[in-house]
Amino acid sequence: MPQAGLTDESGRKRRGIRMGEESRVRKLVLITAAVSVGLTGTAVAATTGSSPAAPSRQAEQVSAGRIAWTPCPENDRWQGAALKGLECGTLSVPLDYRRPRGKKLKVALTRARATDTKNYQGIVLLNRGGPGGAGRDLPLRFTNPARGLPKEVSAKYDWIGFDPRGVQATEPSIVCDPSFQWPGKARADFVPASQRDERAWLRKARKYAADCGRKYGGYLPHIKTENVARDMDEIRKALGQKKTSYFGYSYGTFLGQVYASMFPRHLRRIVLDSVVNPARFWYGTQLDQNVAVDKNMKRFFAWIAKYDSIYHLGTTQRAVERKYYQGRAKAKAKPINGLIGPSEWDDFFANSDGYRNYTWVAHAKAISDYVVKNDPKALLELWGPLDEAGQNFFAVYSAVQCRDAAWPKNWKTWRKDFGGQHKRGIRAFTWYNAWFNAQCIFWPTQQGPKPKIGATKGLAGMLMLQSTHDGATPFPGAVEAHRRFPASRLVHEVGGMNHGISISPNNNACINAIVARYLNDGTLPASRRGVDATCRPNPHPDPTKPAAAAAAVSEAPIR
Incomplete structure (x- = not known):
């Protein structure tokens, strides 16, 4: 989704952000540190039963016959x-x-194999989001204690990354008409000035869907979330495990909800970080995102205004917002290097700064340099054209989103909904999001029926994590998912706005401590009415401190 495609720093939905070094992380906080960093609702309850045995030699032999493990290249x-x-x-x-x-x-x-086999806890399947996000590098995130999970916890598990069907190294992988996402020059303005502009975008969307159909007509009907869940269960069986644990971000939380609904007795522990609304996928989630991202962009503008002595873009949120859109208009009049026009401007800033605050320092400088000094160097250093991995991401994103559920087929519905939001001043993300998904109007496969989502008999506990102002997966979605899975526990990062709040560049120590306790021995926060536990968010970055500038990198959000 964003939607427009939920993903994280290497599975970007974004069309043109170069991969940067990840932001500097906080020191590891031990499992017992939660109270000191802001956890409330401290009574806890243990769930999930006995520890699994390490795979027997016989099970390993069976598994080895199906998965031949070798050192990665x-x-x-x-x-x-x-x-x-x-x-x-x-x-x-x-x-x-x-x-x-x-x-x-x-x-x-x-x-990444468990090193503490004496206290072995089984396998954990990992998904970073998207749909379309690659996953094979993820085990290194969870086995690196600097990312927030203590080594004594991560050592008990086998961490399993995988590229879902259609993605990267999974065969076949898919790429459709590259010109839709990257024509080799600045694209037309996302915001249509007339119905003629709308028709031009719709022709591009139709062409993209048709190209996908020509290339992968026999494959597309089977790229859907329910089949990815079935693939996960095949992985579990191949590894000789009666149950699996699971950790998913963003769209990965939707995949986790679907898996939990289909295979409740096959789950041991499950963590869902930044939760997709199971009642709104997928058309409705786009409209929800537009509102949430626009609010976060205004928070970004207010933060810039606080540091006007550095950025010189204005001393109020509204003044900075005017300068931001002046920069957009300037790029439209003369695209930067012929590559960055108004649509790339929306793509770059709203699709990152509306999702998380740890890029604000670098991105505020890029805006300031371009608008105030007429210097695009900082922006060009951060931006890069979409590569094959990005094209693959978008193709799988489209395939899953357009297949999982029905989309309105009458463009008048889209114009009323998206155009109406834009007229009401919700403009940072709105038309961008419309054209990121318009190919679903013409998708050449059956759409739906929607997966059924909700608790069924045999499902163990579940940990859900959500920030208040998450732009990609707004907070009401977590509330709805929590309602549908009564055994779950919802942890609220009160006042936070980042998407992906655990074992991530944001590295909230309170959140990480709750996750670590749960993965260590199954301990969940005690059940309370509504939210079960709360954490304070990390503060917004301070550009006056050298550490903030050093930590500011360009990473795509965890969708």
Whole structure:
């Protein structure tokens, strides 16, 4: 989704952000530190039962027959050196689960093995979001204590990353008409000035959908969330495990909800970070995002105004907002290097600064340099054209979103909804989001029926994490998911606005401590009416401090 595509720093929905070094993280906080950093509702309850046994030699042999693990290459085609230290393997799964003996596809996996086999806790399947986000590098996030999960906890698990069907190293992977996302020059303005402009965008969306249909007509009907959940269960079986644990961000929380609904007895522990609304997917979530991202952009502008002595863009939120849109108009009149026009401007800033605050320092400087000094160097250093991985992300994003649920087929509905929001002043993300999803009007497969989501008999506890002002997955979605899974616990980062708040660049120590306790022994916050526990957010960055400038990087959000 954003939607326009939920994902994180390497599975970006964004069309043109170069991968940067991840932001500097806080020191590791031990499991017992939660109270000192702002946790309330401190009574806890243990759930989830006995520890699993490590896979037997026989189970390993069975698994080895299906997944041949070898050291990952030092220079992977898709991930470069990012898989170094992991094991790589593939698993054949049915393309169509109604015909299990029919055509197969090969799911690409990685593994970081448990080092504390005496206290072995089983496997954890990982998903960073999207849909379309790559996942094979993720085990290194969870086994690196600097990311927030103590080594004594991570050592008890086998961490399993995988590229979902259609993504990167999983075969086949898909890429459709590249010109829709990256024509080699600045695109037309997302904001249509006339119905003629709308028709031009719709022709592009139709062309993209048709190209996907021509290339992958027999494949697209089977790229949907329910089948990714089935693939996950095949991974569990191949690894000789009666149950799996799961950790998903953003769209990965939707995948987790679907898996929990389909295979409740196969889950041991499950963490859902930045929760998708199970009542609004997928058209409705776009409209919800437009509102939430616009509010966060205004928070960004107010933060810039606070530091006018540095950025010189105005001393009020409204003054900075005017300067921001003046910069957009300037890029429209003369695209920067012929590459960055008004649509790239929306794509770059709203799709990052509306999702998280730890890019604000670098991005505020880029805006200031361009608007005040007429110097685009900082912006050009942060921005880069969409590569093959980005094109692959968008193709899978489209395939899943357009397949999972029905979309309005009458453009008048879109014009009324998106155009109406824009007229009401919700403009930072709105038309961008419309054209990011318009291909679903013309998608060449059946759409829906929607997966059924909700607790069924046998499901263990579940940990949900949500910030108040999350732009990609607004807070009401977590409330709805919490309602549908009564055994879940909802942890609220009160006043926070980042998307992806645990074991991430944001690294909230309070949130991480709750996650660590749960993964360590199944301890969840005690059940309370409504939200079950709260944490304070990390403060907004301070550009007057050298550490803030050093930490400011350009990472795509965890969608």
